[in-house]
Amino acid sequence: MxxxxxxxxxxxxxxxxxxxxxxxxxxxxxxxxxxxxxxxxxxxxxxxxxxxxxxxxxxxxxxxxxxxxxxxxxxxxxxxxxxxxxxxxxxxxxxxxxxxxxxxxxxxxxxxxxxxxxxxxxxxxxxxxxxxxxxxxxxxxxxxxxxPCFLGADPAESPLLGGHLLRPLGAAEDLARDLVRSLDDAQAGRAVISPAAPVDIVGGNRSEIRDGDRLIPLPDVWRGEFRDPRLRERLAAAHDEAERKAGFGPEHHEAVALTTVPKGVPGADLTASQQEMLRALLDVFIGRIPEELAEREAAKFAGDRIGGVHFAWAGGVERGQPHYYRLQGPRLLAEYDNTQRDVNHVHTVWRDPGGDFGADVLARHLAAAHVPPAW
Incomplete structure (x- = not known):
């Protein structure tokens, strides 16, 4: 079936x-x-x-x-x-x-x-x-x-019996850190777009990604307005405090802003082993959907097409340091962030900027049927 x-x-x-x-x-x-x-x-x-x-x-x-x-x-x-x-x-x-x-x-x-x-x-x-x-x-x-497909974890890691750790999104962190550490100076110079990490995924919960999008303040990633204005004030203060602790200022907002032309180092400039690391990292995002659909998505980046996927990093590269990265390429935007709660709170999202919610296929379907849109 x-x-x-x-x-x-x-x-x-x-x-x-x-x-x-x-x-x-x-x-x-x-x-x-x-x-x-x-x-x-x-x-x-x-x-x-x-x-x-x-x-x-x-x-x-x-x-x-x-x-x-x-x-x-x-x-x-x-x-x-x-x-x-x-x-x-x-x-x-x-x-x-x-x-x-x-x-x-x-x-x-x-x-x-x-x-x-x-x-x-x-x-x-x-x-x-x-x-x-x-x-x-x-x-x-x-x-x-x-x-869009979003998965987060708070806490990102928790103690289990026997000294083990529960890390639901650990692979998304570890594979990316292995990749950024493998870069030589020239590659890292392109990949690291900011010394400070944003305190959330930059695209937020926008319905549509556009060139120049910047980090959304935490109180705005909610449905409607809060009945108690003090709650909004508390969230705004938490956002500001998180940025202060991460050392994230106006210049960093500009550095990590989303752009149509991808930031970071392209897969084409990575070695063969680094490309395999990039592919494994990408699989963590697209592998969350049914296997048949994930295979269809992976085929878009098979072979030399992985060269069009850019890897961009912000923040520190050591465990426990606030960090953020994105994978961006044709019909792809994957974001990861771990800065909040003393770097123990992960957000990840996989998006298709040209086809989130099926916008592209629905437009073609309506055009082929000569049916005016109902929205």
Whole structure:
């Protein structure tokens, strides 16, 4: 069974188990473009029906849809991240509210379907909550888009029994550090774009990436306005303090701003062994989706095409130092950041700047059908 069929069957099974009130929150008509292109990675309302509003059997069906949209490793990683909400609640002293009854809550992950699931019509779905955002577009019986795809971890590493560490996104850190350390002086001179790291991914939760985009202040990566202005003030102060601790000033904002022409060292200027390191790092991002879809994405960078992927780094290269990197190339923007909570809070995102949310394939589909857009 192909991924589109698995998603269609899982979404249909979930929707069929909902009552009328639940379904009204869970399903929006197609295309609901403004809402469909909203996405978040903060502990805010992501839109849809939350796990907390489902019965146990319904929760299981919701997680089956999430699993249908991820690889086995991706689903395990996402499930671990959701479980970390309990650990984070303890780290916060059990008292961070975020204007909801429990600030860190593994039940506050939302699922929403746009349109009617089927192999003969366009539809999409989105699963999201703190540090997880997964979405897919199905069109003509094929999964046409799976970005933006966000995974984060707070804490990035936690103690396990026996002296082991839980690091859900450890490979994204270790492989990149190995690559940047392997660079010679000339390569590093191009790859390191700033001595200080931004305190978040630069693209933030924008629906569309544009040339010149800069870091979004933390209070703005939320749905709507806070009822209590003190919460916004606290978030703004936390953002400013994080930048101060990272030594990140106005000149660094300019250095790490997103540009259409990629910054960093191109894969074409790397040695064969370094290109393999770059490819392994890229696989950490695209490998989070189902294997068949990940293979399709990997083929875009097979052989000499890895030469078009640029690697850019900001911050220190030693463990425990704030750091950030991005991979950018044709139809690719992958970002990683680890600066917050004393460098123990990771954000990662994989995007297709030309086709996030399937914007490109939907435009071609409408043009071919001579149908004016409904949005």
């Amino acid at each position: 192909n991924p589109a069929q698995r998603m269609t069957d899982a979404a249909t099974a979930w929707l069929d188990r909902l009552d009328g009130e639940q379904r009204a929150a869970a399903q929006f008509p197609w295309p609901s473009e403004e809402e469909r292109r909203r996405w978040y990675y903060t502990p805010t309302d992501h839109g849809g029906l939350a796990l907390a509003g489902m019965r146990a059997a319904q929760q299981s069906l919701a997680m089956q849809l999430l699993a249908a949209g991820m690889s086995r490793a991706g689903f395990v990683t996402a499930s671990t991240i959701i479980g970390l909400e309990n650990v984070l609640d303890q780290a916060d002293g059990w008292n961070v509210g975020w204007e909801r009854e429990r600030g860190r809550d593994p039940q506050l992950y939302w699922l929403r379907v746009f349109g009617e699931p089927g192999m003969d019509r366009p539809w999409s779905w989105r699963f999201g909550g703190h540090h997880v955002s997964v979405q897919h577009l199905i069109l003509d019986g094929t999964v046409q888009a799976g970005t």
